[in-house]
Amino acid sequence: MSALLRAAAAVAFLAVGGCSALKAIDEPQDLYTLTPKTTFEEGLPTVRWQLVVEPPVSAAYLNTGRIALQMTPTSADYYARSAWTDRAPLLVQTLMVESFESTRRIVGVGRDPVTVRPNYVLQTELREFQVEYFRGRPPVAHVRIVARLVRFPDKQIVATRSFERCARAAADKVPAVVQAMDQALGTVLRRMVTWTLTVAPPQALAEGAPFVATRDVPASGEDTDRCRADGS
Secondary structure, X not given: OOHHHHHHHHHHHHHHHHHHHHHHHHOOOEEEOOOOOOOOOOOOOOEEEEXXXXXXXXXXXXXXXXXXXXXXXXXXXXXXXXXXXXXXXXXXXXXXXXXXXXXXXXXXXXXXXXXXXXXXXXXXXXXXEEEXXXXXXOOEEEEEEEEXXXXXXXXXXXXXXXXXXXXXXXXXXXXXXXXXXXXXXXXXXXXXXXHHHHHOOOEOOXXXXXXXXXXXXXXXXXXXXXXXXXXX
């Protein structure tokens, strides 16, 4: 390649790089995160078993770092120039682990079966994790997680429950929407952690021993406020 061609190529490269840099500056992203639960009702049992919390599965629409919204029940979109600090399922997984740790009522909890030898695995589905405008304005944050408690090593599903909450934002602005999402997710996390630690016997079961759910604690069904049309 001649010196003239090399110079032209260099100029073209710099021009493309400059356009990319300008585009990045023109389209900044505000990053947001959510908080784990740190307070729980008194009387939460102490359990002598270990738990692995798997990353939630979700639809492709929610499996992203973008903050999802719905203008209608059948539409899907995202806020512009705003994002979570991680993909939504991984963000929720981290908050679940931290919430369990905050109880100080469990021997061990983690996300990796290599570092934690689990007696149980918590498998979840992130069914709803979006902001809904079709419920009125300001919009409503909607969170729904389906949890399955799986006993190891026989991989038997011993309990399944759905947790759902909604919270109306104080204003139609992204920071207020994130606060509403934090409120809805916080209630779901508190209820799910309490259920998980309560539904299983406090002592680790011997391999092959029958599982009997704790009395007066539902092993299945829904924990929901139905997310009424007014978002309350």
